[in-house]
Amino acid sequence: MICPACGANDDRVIDSRASEGGKAIRRRRVCNRCNKRFTTYERVETAGRLMVIKRDGSRQAFDPQKILAGIEAACGKLPIPSEAKARIVEEIDEELHREFEREVPALTIGERVAERLRKLNQVAYVRFVSVYKEFHGLDQLIDAAHDVREQARAEVPGQGNLFTPPEG
């Protein structure tokens, strides 16, 4: 354990006892470097450890950093403020912990990221869903990406006819 006083990672336990009615173990430690005494608590891992169920059925601990990495990859060099990206991660993090007690499908996380990227930036959104297509085969997300492309084309006047040969 890192010593809170000197930062050394060199301590010994001088006392261990049950705490919180047996739900935790309290350990008194002393730093071998500076002799500072400090306390740590050991608890059973429960709340806060949301597990993500991947498509192949395997599970891994939920990690908001991975959501951010996915968003960063989709946004690339687009001029999107980092606060906007961080806000999406925070919102999804909070939302998932509120709605799911122990496990959440990876698909659900992907859909929620996509939903927010769609509102934020359509290019980032399409990139995000195409990554999902490649690695996760999320057909419904691909359909959504297709819709956005069609929509974008319809919104730019003349672009739909760009390669149509001139009449006559």
Ligand SMILES: [Zn+2]
């Ligand atoms: Zn120390």
